[in-house]
Every structure is written in structure tokens, then in C-alpha cells.
Amino acid sequence: MSVYLGVDIGTYESKGVLVDGHGAVLGSASRPHGLIVPQAGWAEHRAEEDWWEDFVWLARKLIAESGLASSEIKAIGTSAIGPCMLPVDADGAPLMNAVLYGVDTRASREIEDLTASISAETIFARCGNALTSQSVGPKILWLKRNRPNIYARVHKFLNSTSFLVHRLTGRFVTDHYTAANTSPLYLIDERRWSSALAPEITELDRLPELAWTTEIAGGVTPRAAERTGLLPGTPVIVGTIDAAAEAISVCVLDAGDMMLMYGSTIFTILIAQQRLKNERLWHAPWLFPGQEASMAGLATSGTLTHWFADRFARDLDAQSAMAALAEEAEASPPGGNGLLVLPYFSGERTPIHDPHAKGAILGLTLASTRADVYRALIEGIAFATNHIFETYAEADAPPGTIQAIGGGLRNRIWMHATSDVSGYAQVVRKVAIGAAYGDAFLAALAVGDVSREAIKTWNPADSRIEPDPANAALYRRRYDLFRAFYGRTKDLMAALDL
Numbered sequence: 001m002s003v004y005l006g007v008d009i010g011t012y013e014s015k016g017v018l019v020d021g022h023g024a025v026l027g028s029a030s031r032p033h034g035l036i037v038p039q040a041g042w043a044e045h046r047a048e049e050d051w052w053e054d055f056v057w058l059a060r061k062l063i064a065e066s067g068l069a070s071s072e073i074k075a076i077g078t079s080a081i082g083p084c085m086l087p088v089d090a091d092g093a094p095l096m097n098a099v100l101y102g103v104d105t106r107a108s109r110e111i112e113d114l115t116a117s118i119s120a121e122t123i124f125a126r127c128g129n130a131l132t133s134q135s136v137g138p139k140i141l142w143l144k145r146n147r148p149n150i151y152a153r154v155h156k157f158l159n160s161t162s163f164l165v166h167r168l169t170g171r172f173v174t175d176h177y178t179a180a181n182t183s184p185l186y187l188i189d190e191r192r193w194s195s196a197l198a199p200e201i202t203e204l205d206r207l208p209e210l211a212w213t214t215e216i217a218g219g220v221t222p223r224a225a226e227r228t229g230l231l232p233g234t235p236v237i238v239g240t241i242d243a244a245a246e247a248i249s250v251c252v253l254d255a256g257d258m259m260l261m262y263g264s265t266i267f268t269i270l271i272a273q274q275r276l277k278n279e280r281l282w283h284a285p286w287l288f289p290g291q292e293a294s295m296a297g298l299a300t301s302g303t304l305t306h307w308f309a310d311r312f313a314r315d316l317d318a319q320s321a322m323a324a325l326a327e328e329a330e331a332s333p334p335g336g337n338g339l340l341v342l343p344y345f346s347g348e349r350t351p352i353h354d355p356h357a358k359g360a361i362l363g364l365t366l367a368s369t370r371a372d373v374y375r376a377l378i379e380g381i382a383f384a385t386n387h388i389f390e391t392y393a394e395a396d397a398p399p400g401t402i403q404a405i406g407g408g409l410r411n412r413i414w415m416h417a418t419s420d421v422s423g424y425a426q427v428v429r430k431v432a433i434g435a436a437y438g439d440a441f442l443a444a445l446a447v448g449d450v451s452r453e454a455i456k457t458w459n460p461a462d463s464r465i466e467p468d469p470a471n472a473a474l475y476r477r478r479y480d481l482f483r484a485f486y487g488r489t490k491d492l493m494a495a496l497d498l
Contacts, residue, residue, distance in 0.1 A: 002074045002449060005230075006439030007058055008242050009051050009080035009160055011035055011100075011264035011303070016058030017433055018066050018073070019440040021449055023458025027066035028433060029058050035303075036097060041347070041355070043104040044097035047086050051098075051160055052167050059228040070231040075447045076168070076220070077439030080160030082241035083181035085139040087154040092166045095150050099143075102134035103265065103299050105347050105355035110138035110145070118184060118197050120279070126197060128180060128188030128275060128283035132353045134297070136182040141201045154206055161239045162208050168228075168236045169218030172208040175238045177293065179210055180284035188275070191285060213240045213287040214446040237446045242435040243267045243295070244287055246405055249438030250429045251456050256400030258392075260418070260426065261434075262408025264306075265349075266385050267297040270392060270399060278395040280351035287442075288452075294397065296350035296388040301381050302407060304343055304359075308377060312370060326411045329375040334420070334471050336372045339363045340481060341380030342489060348384070351391040352486065360489050375413060379475075382417040383482040389422050402426045404465065405434055420471040421479060430462040 003026060007016040012035060018027040031054050036044040045051065055078070063070055086098040099106070111131045115123065124130055131138060136159070144151045158166065162174040179186045184197040185207065193204045211217070219233035239245075247259035247269045254271060261267040270276075272292045275283055282295040300307075309321045316324050344357035361373060392398055404426040408414045419426055431437055441458060444450045450458075 001072055003068060003072045004440040004443040005059065005062065005073050005076045006436040006441070006443065007055050007076075007078050008245060008435035008439055009054060009164070010242060010435075011081055012306070014054035014058060015433065015436040016062050017436045017440055018062050018068065019437065021444065023431070023441070025431070025433065025437070026068065027062045029061045029065070031057055041105040043100040045081075045084075045100060045160075047094040047098050047160075047163055051080060051163055055164055055167070056227050059230055063229050070229055070234075073230065073234055074449070075235045075237065075443035076230070077237050077245070077441075077443035077446070078161055078164045078168075078239040079242045079245035079435045079439050080164060082159050082161065082178055083134065083136045084159045085136050085143070086158045086160070086163055087143060087150060088156050088158055088163070089153055090155040092163070092172075095153055096147070098160065099139050102132065102297065102349045103303070103346050104139070105133045107133070107138035107142040108355050110141040111135065114138055114141065114184060114198055122197065123184050124277075124279055126187055127183040129183045130279045130353065131183055132349065133347065133355050134181060134282060134349060137185050137198065137201050144202065156208055157202065157206055158208060161241065165217045165236060165239055168220055168224045170221050171218045173211050173217050173238055174208045175213040175240045175287070176210060176285040177213060177244050177287055178241050181282070182207070188283065188285070211238045212289060213238055213244070214442055216446060235447060237443055239439065239442075240287055243269060245435035245438035245442065247403075247438070248287070248441060248455060249431070249434055249459060250403040250405045251459060252403055253452060253455070258399035258402050260385070260402050260404050262302065262404065262406035262411075262414060264302040265298050266301040266381065266388070268295060268388055270294045270397060272397055276395045276397050278391065280353065280391050281395060282350070294392070294395075296391065298343070298381065298384050298388075299346045299349045300343055304345055304377060304381065307345065308374060312373075323410070325374050326413055328371040329378065329413050332369070332371040332375040334379075334474055335478060336376030336379060337368065338365070339368060339372050339376035340478060340485065341376045342482070342486060343377065343380040343384055351387055354490070357486070358489065360485070362485060378411070378414045379417050379421070379478070380482070381414070382421040383479050385418055386422045386479060387483070389424065399424065404428050405432060415465050416468065419465045419467040421475045423467050423472065425467065426465040427461050428463045428465065429459045431459045
């Protein structure tokens with residue numbers, strides 16, 4: 001029997017699956033880890049403990065509990081959070097904690113300096129993306145300016161997936177989809193690294209090789225095999241960012257298909273016929289030559305619900321707090337009894353790209369309950385998500401079909417609020433494992449055992465969330481207020497020097 005291993009490293013949890021050639025899940029496992037926030041605006045992971053040790057633990061657990069021999073695993077696919085900035089030495093050992101994706105806003109000054117020196121127009125034309133907190137190039141420059149002793153020792157700058165692939169195969173390589181987030185060092189139309197726009201950031205030989213997601217990076221080394229229990233020589237694909245693997249897992253294949261991922265952050269991927277030239281959206285080559293992708297993402301979503309539970313639901317059991325809060329919120333009507341939340345608790349990514357944006361809870365009274373606030377918080381995330389949908393429409397690429405995935409599927413209020421606010425229906429697939437399942441499929445695709453269309457057979461549609469027209473007028477009014485209040489609170493925060 002041919003079996004495929006998929007492992008994904010997320011913001012708070014890592015997941016692994018073993019899948020057969022028909023898409024049946026033969027084993028699954030997960031392992032939690034923490035998010036390190038050393039100071040406001042920073043977000044980090046420990047690459048050794050949170051990425052590699054999670055992979056090792058998952059691989060060993062899956063092999064042991066499935067009863068399968070490691071020789072039955074025909075290929076391995078990996079994905080992880082991204083884009084990240086991890087400096088490593090010549091042996092691939094991390095020189096510091098990994099600096100995470102757009103939720104880490106430490107390089108705001110570098111973004112401003114690079115944009116001023118190159119020009120926003122040139123960056124967008126050549127790189128396909130404006131420089132934002134999602135961009136890796138400014139974070140490398142931040143390291144060079146602020147940690148010169150570490151910078152001097154850097155052999156390669158890796159992301160989360162390329163770190164795992166190096167541990168497994170010994171090769172420093174990343175995929176084009178991930179590389180496009182390394183603006184201004186990646187030229188979007190030429191599909192290559194270049195220092196022409198900003199030679200002051202770093203030398204190109206400190207960046208990994210470029211390849212396509214389903215190319216084989218190499219085989220599992222004897223050293224990695226000893227740690228993981230995998231068979232030496234087992235093919236490992238180049239892999240990609242978790243959101244892209246998640247999109248594949250729910251059949252996002254053709255132009256107009258969109259993935260809406262309910263995770264630590266809301267993240268969307270839309271397959272487009274051509275590059276969408278809108279500075280508020282991110283762009284990258286898709287996982288396969290000849291396809292384009294347009295992305296957007298909020299800074300806080302699931303992270304915000306975790307924050308709320310940690311601060312205001314300590315009386316609840318930690319293991320069931322999220323479900324209990326969602327149940328409580330069912331008693332609060334749409335609109336949260338007059339509350340409105342701006343969910344910018346860690347700045348904001350798309351579409352406003354404001355690392356200094358602040359969160360706000362408006363309309364509080366002595367009658368407000370925890371359920372009201374939690375519901376309003378969920379609705380605030382739905383409003384911000386609708387702002388993303390409107391941005392796609394303004395770029396003449398509204399989503400055709402929306403495939404929903406992620407841990408937020410367990411939160412009925414969140415799912416329905418998103419459809420009610422936006423007016424879009426959402427398709428939910430039978431298998432909701434996410435990126436790890438997509439990794440396994442991409443591994444099977446890489447070794448020629450399935451076609452790209454086979455994912456529709458692996459993961460058929462299971463249900464559909466339709467918008468409730470009874471809530472349309474209420475949410476339209478509240479969404480207009482949501483958009484208006486952002487500008488007002490931005491001025492207020494500036495006036496208070498917050």
C-alpha cells in the first residue's frame with residue numbers, strides 16, 4: 001500500500017496525517033506549542049522546539065500508532081506558517097528565534113526606509129507586492145541593523161518550511177509561492193532572486209534555492225531518519241506555506257476559487273487568471289507554473305479569541321473554553337446588544353496595512369455581558385473579512401466559490417456571521433484536517449500517483465453555509481459604522497500618542 005505523510009506547523013499547533021492513495025486518513029495527530037511575544041508588536045517561534053521537534057514527534061507517533069512500516073510511506077509533504085525570517089548557520093542551526101509573518105511588526109521603520117529609497121511604485125511593479133509587515137526583506141534588514149553580531153554569522157535566511165526541508169534532506173530550498181513574500185528581493189515576473197532594488201539588505205547567496213512546490217527537494221537523510229523513524233531516501237517535496245497547502249486540501253484549483261481559512265488569522269487565497277495589480281492585496285506565483293494567486297490576511301482572528309478567553313474566561317475549563325464562549329454568545333443577538341469591535345489588536349494587515357492600528361470595543365454599558373462582547377468580537381472579525389472581500393471586488397476579481405476551512409469552522413456564530421455580513425455562501429468540505437492533508441496530497445501528486453483534479457474525489461463537498469437575509473440590513477448598517485470608526489479611532493490614538 002502507498003501512503004503519504006503530511007505535516008503542517010501552525011501558529012499554535014502542529015498537525016500530521018497519514019493518507020492512502022484514495023484520500024482515506026489512516027492516522028492523524030497534533031501537538032500544541034506556544035507563541036512567543038517578547039514585546040508589543042513582536043511574534044516569535046523557537047525553530048528547534050516548535051518546528052523540528054514537533055515534526056519528529058508527529059512522525060514517530062503516526063508511524064507507531066498506525067502500525068504501518070516506514071517503508072510504506074512513499075513521499076512526504078510539509079508546510080508551515082509563513083512568511084517567516086529565520087537566520088541559520090552553515091549547519092542549519094538557528095541563530096535566534098524565528099521572526100513570524102505579518103503579526104510581527106518590528107520592521108516598520110525598515111519598511112518605510114525601503115519604500116522611500118526604492119519607491120512604492122517600483123516595488124509594486126517589480127515585486128508584485130507593496131512592502132508591509134508580511135514582507136521578509138525588511139525583517140532581514142532589521143536584523144542587519146539591530147543584531148549585527150547575529151547577522152555576521154548568517155549562512156542562510158530560511159522560512160519555516162525550508163527549515164524543515166533542510167532538516168529532512170540537507171538542502172536549502174524554498175518554493176516560489178513562499179519566496180514572493182521576500183520583497184523586495186524576489187522579482188515577481190522573472191521568478192528569481194535579485195538584489196537590484198535593495199542591495200543593502202543582504203547578499204543573494206544567503207537565500208535558499210528556488211523551486212516549485214511539488215519538486216522533490218531530496219530524500220530523507222540517515223540522520224533525519226534516525227530522529228524521525230522515517231526510511232532513509234524517502235522523497236520529500238519542496239513544500240510551501242501552510243495556507244497554500246490548506247487551499248489545495250479544499251479543492252482550490254481554478255480561477256475564481258477562493259479559500260477562506262479560519263485560523264489564528266483569517267487568510268484568503270484566490271486563484272486568478274492574471275496578476276491582480278492592487279497594492280492592498282498580496283500576490284505570488286501559485287504552486288504550479290502558469291497559475292497566479294492573490295492573497296489577503298487579517299492580523300488577528302483566532303488569536304483574538306484566544307486572547308479573550310485568556311483574559312476574560314479564566315473561570316472556564318481551558319480545554320473547553322472556546323466552545324463554552326461560543327455557546328454563551330448564542331444568547332446574544334446579532335449586533336451584540338449594541339457593541340461594535342475593531343479587531344486591530346496587533347495592527348492590521350490587509351487591506352489597510354496599518355501596523356499601528358489599535359483595537360477598540362465601542363458601545364459598552366453596565367448591561368453589557370461577556371457574551372455580548374465575545375459575539376461583537378466575532379462580528380468585528382467578520383466585518384474585517386468583508387473588507388477583504390470588497391477589496392477583491394474592487395480589483396475586478398470577486399470570489400466565485402468560497403471554500404471554508406480551519407479551526408473556526410467549529411464556531412457556528414463565526415461561520416454564519418461571515419456569510420451574513422458579506423452575502424457570500426461558503427462550502428465546507430468533508431475532510432477539514434487542513435494543511436497537513438493538503439501536504440499529503442501534494443506529496444502524492446509529486447511522485448505521480450494522483451492528478452491535480454483527484455483532490456475533488458479525496459475531499460468532496462459536505463455542507464454549505466448560506467447568508468441569512470434577515471440579518472442583511474442590520475449588518476450593512478453596522479459594517480458602514482465599522483469602516484467609519486477605523487478612521488476616527490486612528491486619529492484618536494495618534495492624538496493620545498498610543
